[in-house]
Every structure is written in structure tokens, then in C-alpha cells.
Amino acid sequence: MIKKLLLLLLFTTSVLATDGIIRVHEAPVISKPHEDGIILMKLRKGTKIYLHPNYLNEEAYYVTLTRDGRKAYIRKDFIKLILNNESEDLGHTIYVKNDPTDYVIAEPLPDEYPLKGRPLNRSQFDLIFKKGVSSRYAYNSEVQQESTGFEGSLNVKYLSPTTFDDGHRLYYGFFGGITTGQAEYRLSGDIFTTESNIHYTFGPIVSYTFHKRQYFEIESMLQVGLNYQRRFVNQDDQTNGLAEEKLFSGLFFNVRLSINLSHKKIFDSPSFYLYHGPVIDIRLPSTLESDGQFINSQLWPDNKISTNLEGTFGYNVGFTYRY
The missing domain is CATH 2.40.160.20 (Porin)
Incomplete structure (x- = not known):
């Protein structure tokens, strides 16, 4: 009986769990669904992340968990959902044209790039x-x-x-x-x-x-x-x-x-x-x-x-x- 309950629990968890892929260079995981939230951790592009299935329809943020199990939030436009069905192509793609988290500068730098070094005079x-x-x-x-x-x-x-x-x-x-x-x-x-x-x-x-x-x-x-x-x-x-x-x-x-x-x-x-x-x-x-x-x-x-x-x-x- 106990084995059956464990199998049922594992099956239910796998069904309800939803995953996503980070589609920006470095996505912040924050403490509340607002831009003023405290950054709890950051995830790099391509990282697989757990998303709570009950909050998939929220307007701007998905609900996830931090590494230590705390409830946290991540912007929806930073995530590509893994649906494993015919609606897989709907929603966001992996490619982001204007990534707000990408601080990497392409090389070579243009001549007019406004570099600012340490003060010298x-x-x-x-x-x-x-x-x-x-x-x-x-x-x-x-x-x-x-x-x-x-x-x-x-x-x-x-x-x-x-x-x-x-x-x-x-x-x-x-x-x-x-x-x-x-x-x-x-x-x-x-x-x-x-x-x-x-x-x-x-x-x-x-x-x-x-x-x-x-x-x-x-x-x-x-x-x-x-x-x-x-x-x-x-x-x-x-x-x-x-x-x-x-x-x-x-x-x-x-x-x-x-x-x-x-x-x-x-x-x-x-x-x-x-x-x-x-x-x-x-x-x-x-x-x-x-x-x-x-x-x-x-x-x-x-x-x-x-x-x-x-x-x-x-x-x-x-x-x-x-x-």
C-alpha cells in the first residue's frame, strides 16, 4: 500500500511540474513579482528551471523555487516553456533580439564607443x-x-x-x-x-x-x-x-x-x-x-x-x- 502511494505521488508531481529554459543571458530570480524584488539568484541562458503549474497564467511572472526551496519569481519573457506537445512552438523562442540582461560587448568595439577608463588627471x-x-x-x-x-x-x-x-x-x-x-x-x-x-x-x-x-x-x-x-x-x-x-x-x-x-x-x-x-x-x-x-x-x-x-x-x- 505504501509503495502504491509513493508511486502515485511521484506520478502526480511529474504531471503537475512544468519546466522552462532560460532564454536570456542572465535571468534574475527575485523575491516578489515586481521589479523592486530582491534578487535571490541568477540563472544563465540555457538553464532548465522548474515552474509551478498553478501560476502559468499569471500576467508577468512565473513562480519557481530557489536552490534552497524558497518560493521565488521570474519574468515570463525570460522563459521558454517546455510543453512537449503540439503547442510547443507557441510562445517565446530561445532567441532574444534585445536582451536586457546581456552585458557582454561584442568585439571589435566600434571607434565611437564611449569607453570610460579610470580617472587619470x-x-x-x-x-x-x-x-x-x-x-x-x-x-x-x-x-x-x-x-x-x-x-x-x-x-x-x-x-x-x-x-x-x-x-x-x-x-x-x-x-x-x-x-x-x-x-x-x-x-x-x-x-x-x-x-x-x-x-x-x-x-x-x-x-x-x-x-x-x-x-x-x-x-x-x-x-x-x-x-x-x-x-x-x-x-x-x-x-x-x-x-x-x-x-x-x-x-x-x-x-x-x-x-x-x-x-x-x-x-x-x-x-x-x-x-x-x-x-x-x-x-x-x-x-x-x-x-x-x-x-x-x-x-x-x-x-x-x-x-x-x-x-x-x-x-x-x-x-x-x-x-
């Missing part, structure tokens, strides 16, 4: 804080106290990869920046002076990324800048009641070396990086000149400021935008 914005320079005006009186302070620099850079470096490690471009700082001196005879500097920089830049990892990069950078400097020297002789300010200006070159650590995943956007690292700034000798028209000539022994070769250390923090 870089725009950078950074702040540099470094020790102020020690070169100063040659005063008549002896310097008893001095404070060169710190300089702050704001810089913008644009870089592109070289055409011969397939690894995109070597970049070149240009930069521009503005730097300000102030030094204070106390001279013998109760003379107090300040030297306020501002200079504008423009020049070429080269960088090389010598260490790459998933979350960070380390790059070295070389900048050569042409600078136009304006230095305001103010002297206040409190003993004799004399005060005067003069402007000295001129051009000079500087070389800047830096090592930057770039953090890739610190922001939600993959295009923005945070970088920071030490900086060495080397200034070449130069001469700053004024118009030579002094009201209190006893305060001004010379109408020039001569600067020597000098190197300063600093630290830079900035952002990189890749596009």
Missing part, C-alpha cells in the same frame, strides 16, 4: 607650513633679538600622466602658489623692525608614485618655481622718534622636494584623496630692490636686500581630486 590643493627664512635687511644697528616665525603657503597643482608610463606612476604638470610670512627684530638703540613677506610662485612639477597599495600611495614630488617677492620692511626708532616703511621686491627661484602619503578610502568618493608629508624648500640667492627714496636715510644704509642660498623644512596637507 589630478588636481591638488594643499597648505604648507614651514620655518621662515633667516635672510634679512642689513640694518645699521646690531640685532639683539629676532623671531623669524613661520611661513604659510597655499598651492594649486595640475598633473597628467606621461604617455610612455603604462603603470601611471610618473606625472607632470604645473603649479601656482602664494606664500606669506613675517619676521620681527629688536635692534640696539630701541629700534623695532618687522619684515613682512609675500611672494607668488609658478612653475613645473614632476611626481613619481613609487609605492601603491589598495588604501594608500606614497609619491615623491619635485617642484621648480619662479617667484615674485614683495617684502615690506618697517623700522620704528623709539629713541629718536623715527619710523618708516619701505617696499623691496624682486625675483628668485626655489626648488621644493616633498614625500606625500595619499589616503584613498578616507572619503566616500573614490575621486578624492587626502595626502600629507614633509617638505624641503630650497631658495636660491637673489636680490630685492627698492626705489631708494628714503625719508629717514639714517635708518637705511642700503636700497637692496641680498638673500643667500637657504633651505627650510615644513609639512604639507592637501586634497587630490582625480578625473
Whole structure:
């Protein structure tokens, strides 16, 4: 009796069960009969799939089962029914002219195909804080106290990869920046002076990324800048009641070396990086000149400021935008 019931159950299941063939490249099996359903699994073209016979007349979706036996849904136009009768030719064929699930691109690609690779160009914005320079005006009186302070620099850079470096490690471009700082001196005879500097920089830049990892990069950078400097020297002789300010200006070159650590995943956007690292700034000798028209000539022994070769250390923090 038990054997007969089992045979009847198997026969009933085989009669009621309906199969289909996936007719698209990759058909999603979803959790509910709606496009917002969660994708439970995907089936490739030609895969045989079970379809519940009680839901064959539904409007847009067949009912099926996932691999773990859960009820699921699949679009009707993604399925070719296996009927095994004279109505086999009715309904969908295996061939799909415009397959919405087919992401495979035929080769060769047409010349006008809109390929988009990973972003290569870089725009950078950074702040540099470094020790102020020690070169100063040659005063008549002896310097008893001095404070060169710190300089702050704001810089913008644009870089592109070289055409011969397939690894995109070597970049070149240009930069521009503005730097300000102030030094204070106390001279013998109760003379107090300040030297306020501002200079504008423009020049070429080269960088090389010598260490790459998933979350960070380390790059070295070389900048050569042409600078136009304006230095305001103010002297206040409190003993004799004399005060005067003069402007000295001129051009000079500087070389800047830096090592930057770039953090890739610190922001939600993959295009923005945070970088920071030490900086060495080397200034070449130069001469700053004024118009030579002094009201209190006893305060001004010379109408020039001569600067020597000098190197300063600093630290830079900035952002990189890749596009």
C-alpha cells in the first residue's frame, strides 16, 4: 500500500511540474513579482528551471523555487516553456533580439564607443607650513633679538600622466602658489623692525608614485618655481622718534622636494584623496630692490636686500581630486 502511494505521488508531481529554459543571458530570480524584488539568484541562458503549474497564467511572472526551496519569481519573457506537445512552438523562442540582461560587448568595439577608463588627471590643493627664512635687511644697528616665525603657503597643482608610463606612476604638470610670512627684530638703540613677506610662485612639477597599495600611495614630488617677492620692511626708532616703511621686491627661484602619503578610502568618493608629508624648500640667492627714496636715510644704509642660498623644512596637507 505504501509503495502504491509513493508511486502515485511521484506520478502526480511529474504531471503537475512544468519546466522552462532560460532564454536570456542572465535571468534574475527575485523575491516578489515586481521589479523592486530582491534578487535571490541568477540563472544563465540555457538553464532548465522548474515552474509551478498553478501560476502559468499569471500576467508577468512565473513562480519557481530557489536552490534552497524558497518560493521565488521570474519574468515570463525570460522563459521558454517546455510543453512537449503540439503547442510547443507557441510562445517565446530561445532567441532574444534585445536582451536586457546581456552585458557582454561584442568585439571589435566600434571607434565611437564611449569607453570610460579610470580617472587619470589630478588636481591638488594643499597648505604648507614651514620655518621662515633667516635672510634679512642689513640694518645699521646690531640685532639683539629676532623671531623669524613661520611661513604659510597655499598651492594649486595640475598633473597628467606621461604617455610612455603604462603603470601611471610618473606625472607632470604645473603649479601656482602664494606664500606669506613675517619676521620681527629688536635692534640696539630701541629700534623695532618687522619684515613682512609675500611672494607668488609658478612653475613645473614632476611626481613619481613609487609605492601603491589598495588604501594608500606614497609619491615623491619635485617642484621648480619662479617667484615674485614683495617684502615690506618697517623700522620704528623709539629713541629718536623715527619710523618708516619701505617696499623691496624682486625675483628668485626655489626648488621644493616633498614625500606625500595619499589616503584613498578616507572619503566616500573614490575621486578624492587626502595626502600629507614633509617638505624641503630650497631658495636660491637673489636680490630685492627698492626705489631708494628714503625719508629717514639714517635708518637705511642700503636700497637692496641680498638673500643667500637657504633651505627650510615644513609639512604639507592637501586634497587630490582625480578625473
